[in-house]
Amino acid sequence: MALIIKSLGVDPPNYDELSDDEDDFVKDPSQFRAALPQPYRFVDEVLSLFIDEVWEEITFKENEKAVERAKVRPPKYECAVEMQEHTQTKALAASHDGRYLFIASSGELSILDASKKKVLYKHENEHLDLHTLICCIIGVEIYLLVGLDEQGVCHVFSSADEKIFEMKVLNEDVGDKFHVTKCQPSSDGDYLGLVAENPTNSDVMLEVYSFPRDSWLKEIEDIKAKLHQSDAPKLQEAVEPGLEEKETEEPSTLTTGEGEEEEVSGRKSVDSVESKKGYNFKFTAANLVMRQHRPDKLQANQGISPSAALKELSDPKLILGSGHGHLLTRPYIDIRQEAFDELHRDKVMYKLTESVESSHLECNFHFFTPGLAIPYGIEQPGALKKPTSIGVWWSGSCQFIYYSLTRPVKVKKTAGDSQDAELDIKPETVWPQASVISASAVSPDSALVAIGLTNGLVTVWDKYLCCVRKSVLISKLAITNLDFMEPSICPQFNNRQRSYPTTTSCYILVRCADSSLHLLNCGPLDNAPPITIANPSVDDDHVITAIDIFPAKCPEVILKVHKNGTMFLQDVISAKTLCEIALPTSHELTTPWQPVMSISAFGQMLYIKGSQRNEEESEKSASSLFVFQFRSFPALDSYWVKSRPTVPYLTASPIETRVAALLRQRVKTSGERQQRLQKRWPLMKQEAIKIAQIKSH
Structure with missing residues (x-):
């Protein structure tokens, strides 16, 4: 070919003289085509660019899937035991001592031995339909149960001597006006917080009740003594003064393990289940100590002159950090608004005419023991473990507000209705944040507070010393969940220069909006970056919807639930997936986005609700309660034999100890x-x- 070209007197082009244009090359005459005219040529280039980007995305996802398939898959355990008698389970609550599991079903509330999977007692009430249940310990083998039903009414129960007593219905009188959407008691049962919503005007308020725990314990002990001394029929005939029974009961029916029924007296046999409508006694009433609505939005100063604006700042209701104490008057704000609109005239036309607010307003709160933020009670050694304040933040707000629970309050009653009484509560202090708050968590002893923001920043506060311990940017997305891990799994800094205990370190498990998990060391002298233990999810099916942390036996292990219903156990220290937990192939998780599950018996048992798979969505699928025995999982054998020291979340030595040291x-x-x-x-x-x-x- 080269000889023919040279014979024609045409020198072949040199490689250095070739153009970089991909279209500048010798083509087959049959492939020559006229260039497309505009605008078709522009459309062709856009489509080609779009196809190239899509193909790159497809190639990237296929490569990720290939890498995922090449990984060693964790073992899969399908050893669930089905409990068919609990087909209408709606809520589970495990006691912190690991002994019992409380099951809320349609029309009943049951006590289950968490280790033996044996029903001990059933409290029957046809009007009872709880979908939320929370348990806390208020005495020696005495438990306080707080639940919400489908109608937004809060119920309070107590459990002692393997029996359940219905104590209070808090908002039954105003149930038609306000529906309770959230309830949370303090860890020792001294206080209860309720978030109530008015369906008519979407008004949301927070109510805090003080429980007479000492009086309740004494009344429960009297009831226990009476039940041990007398049989059930005798108890119905002669009731102790002050313990009034609401209805007369028939002799209890006990169901044996073989399904036979026998009629017995008040004492139950060891191998039987006691099922009664329950004894309803009168207990001491709870006291409403706080009712708080959402703080007012920032408004202009009402003064018309600088001197009048300064007088407005002398209002004793103004709290430092709330943003209301400013000198910006309405004329000044209007002038600044006009200047802004004129400067950004080309963009103001796209501004919404009305402010769009969140349709669902949420209130989040935590109870706190004494600290330097609110020092009341810090000088009393006996009051260090009792809550004295409550921290509140509202959705869409950037303020963490503290209220005192021990100061006397003023009650303002409206004319005609005492139910509309407002408790005049003034915030003690306000912690303003750099962005909108999206998540918060408190250590079990309420010594540390972690606040997550929508800009991905996590701030850890030392509540006892009232100072910031650490502020770290985790991600560019919002923080959705925060959990404190046990300090025993975190390396502790030993300050050899001091002869008395110093501040301890602990991990915080951080979950972001992209479903990524990070481990943050909140130690004061640890400057290491957060550890990523789970990357962002590739697709929506692998989004993490729920996380449950194991108790003290395996504090470094967590249970993850994904949107597609899969469940995994993961070690947060090594970021290794230990195993996969699967229900029988005929069942699936009832609600993967909010599963009904509970880890009990010191982390040895997992109770979870599953529904039968139904191809036709119109049919209602049957549900059951399944039990997994973690002791039988070989992947967890090495964790059960580990010995871990007991490390507190906060080591605050008093001045006497420091001086003596x-x-x-x-x-x-x-x-x-x-x-x-x-x-x-x-x-x-x-x-x-x-x-x-x-x-x-």
Whole structure:
């Protein structure tokens, strides 16, 4: 070919002279086509670019799937035990001592031995339909149960001696006006917080009740003594003064393990289940100590002149940090608004005419023990473990507000209705944040507070010292969930320069909006970046919807639930997926976005609700309660034998301990100081001579 070209007198082009244009090359004459005219050529380029980007995205996802398939898959355990008698389970609550599991079903509330999977007692009430259940310990083997039903009414129960007593219905009188959407008691059962919503005007308020725990414990002990002394029929005939029974009961029916029924007296046999409508006694009433609506939005100063604006700042209701104490008057704000609209005239036309607010307003709160933020009770050793304040933040707000629960309040009653009484509560302090708050968490002893923002920032506060311990940017997306891990799994910093205990370190499990998981060390001297233990989900099916942390037996293990219903156990320290938990192939999780599950018996049992798979969505699928025994999982064998020391979340030594430690250290080092003085004194004479010589010159 080259010889033919040279014979024609045409020199072949050199490689250096070739153009970089991909279209500048010799083509087959049959492939020559006329260039497309505009605008078709522009459309062709856009489509080609779009196809290339889509193909790159497809290739990237296929490569990720290939890498995922090449990984070693964790073992899959399908060893669930079905409990067919609990087909209408709606809520589960495990006791913190690991002994019992409380099951809320349609028309009943049951006590289950968490280790033996055996029903001990059933409290029947045809009007009871709880969908939320929370348990806390208020005494020795005495439990407080708080639940919400489908109508937004809050019920309070107590459990003692393997029996359930219905105590209070808090908002039954105003149930038609306000529906409770959230309830949370304090860890020791002294207080209860309720978030109530008015369906008519979407008004949301927070109510806090003080429970007379000491009086309740005494009344429960009297009931227990009476039940042990008398049989059930005798108890119905003669009731102790002050313990009034609401209805007369028939002899209880006990169902044996073989399905037979027998009629017995008040004492139940060991191998039987007691099922009664329950004894309803009168207990001491709870006190409403706080009712708080959402704080008012920022408004202009009402003063018409600078002097009048300064007088507005003298209002005692203004709280530092709330943003209401400013000198911006309405005329000044209007002028600034006009200047802004004029400066951004080309963009103002796209601004919404009406402000769009969140349709669902949420209120989140936590109870706190005494600290330097609100020091009331910090000087009383007996009150250090009792809640004295509550921290509140509202959705869409950037303020974390503290209210005191111990100060006397003023009650303002409206004319005609005492139910509309407002409790005049003034915030004690306000912590303004750099962005809108999206998540919060408190350590079990309420010593540490973690606040997550929509800009991906996590701030950890030392509540006892009232100072910021750490502020770290985790992600560019919002923080959706925060959980404190056990301090025993976190390496502790040993300050050898101090002879008394110093601040401890612990991990915080952070979940972001892209379903990624991070482990943040909130130690004061740890500057390491957060550890990523789960990357963002590739598709919607693998989005993490729920996380449950194991108790003290396996504190570094978490249970993850994905949107597609799959469940995994993961070690947060090594970021290794230990195993997959699967229900029988005929069942699936009832609600993967909010599963009904509970880890009980010190992390040895997992109770979870599953529904039968139904191809036709119109048919209502049957549900059952399944049990997994974690002791039988080989992947967890190494965790059960580990010994972990007990480490508190906060080590705050009082001043007496610190002074005594410093005195002991000084006495211990007295010999070393004497040796240094003996070496120093002979040198002082020589130094004095040198100084005198220098001055003489």
